[in-house]
Amino acid sequence: MPRPGKSSYSEQKPPYSYISLTAMAIQSSEEKMLPLSDIYKFIMERFPYYRENTQRWQNSLRHNLSFNDCFIKIPRRPDQPGKGSFWALHPACGDMFENGSFLRRRKRFKLPRPTPALPPRPPPDPRHAHYHSYGLHSGQPTHSFKHPFAIENIIGRECRGVMPPGSVPISSVMSQLGYPLPTQLWPGMGALSSDFPPFSLPVKSIYHHQPSSGQGMPAVPMPIKPTPTLGTLGLQRCQDGGQGKTSCTLHPSLLLP
């Protein structure tokens, strides 16, 4: 029984910040990661104070998970069904509370700044005057050419093919890459209809172009690895019908509704 005028032990707020409570929960787990609901559970089991006003402190805790770089989200694998992601501690945050105070950290853990934005590049010229190929890492122009589709021998190599299910014509990829769709006949093609005939693009050509987000198109994530993969460009590999060439199509996840 709590004495009058004095709160009982269980009513007292534990001297731990939400960050330290969360870190304790995560570190107590076998896999060093927990879903949100288990973090709640850990705290409520151990600290009776947090069995009340759950709406309030759980909102604060979620704020902390998102706001603090020391917490990272780990997606569930298909064999780990359940709600939400797993939360873990960023490996680089070390012992956040080495000063012994779980109430206040010495310094906020901040992730290094993301790579600086690449220098702006000129928009593609709708009159097909000059087009540039941009280095993936330098962001600097590497080649220039006259025709918007005259990229690394694309013209003459493109082929008509049967589009695999869920894929889109390379014309979509081209607009994704920041190139305008042709408004006139171009070599090797027949008359253009409003329904642009599907064709494909050699993989190698895609690698040499910096993607951009066009009007109404989702931004293509910039590749961060030295060797970009199709996936990082939002592309997927496909075979051209009958041609046997390896080509790409825009990944279905990037399709507009």
Added chain:
DNA sequence: AGGTGTTTATTTGTGG
């Protein structure tokens, strides 16, 4: 609708 996650804004607390 409810759980999860992100973000912004404001207030409160702590340490130097």
Added chain:
DNA sequence: CCACAAATAAACACCT
């Protein structure tokens, strides 16, 4: 007193 960390509130998006 000041800077900064933490707590709180709240709006909102997304997903199941």
